[in-house]
Amino acid sequence: MTSRRDIVKELVSKCLQARDMAYCPYSRFPVGAAILTADGAIITGCNVENASYGLTVCAERTAIQRAVVEGHRQFTAIAVTCDIKDHFVGPCGACRQVLMEVRRRFYDRHEHYAVIRK
Secondary structure, eight states: OOOHHHHHHHHHHHHHHHHHTOBOTTTOOOEEEEEEETTSOEEEEEOBOOSSGGGOBOHHHHHHHHHHHTTOOOEEEEEEEESOOSSOOOOOHHHHHHHHHTGGGTSOTTOOOOOOOO
16 A cells, blocks of 8 residues: 555656646746546646737646546645745636635545645
């Protein structure tokens, strides 16, 4: 059985790999996300920018959408990372809305969460 610590390490590692795939020629602000599904799969996403910023898709939404397309509906955790290390960067308004829509799918019954600086 895999320990919780090992699962978190893998989730963060996949998140960092996803960040490296970001398409962000305008902002130069790469973001990666990784979702752990209830059945143990890790689904990743990165931000994909567009010259029309309103059409940009953030890493969190990319990962959620990929997970849904792949048939996942229950989630255990999400990790999100960017290159800013000196302060916390929260999700944008659109991502907050999407996360709220699926929030009961991201928390355990005690609604625990963690912020890990890498």
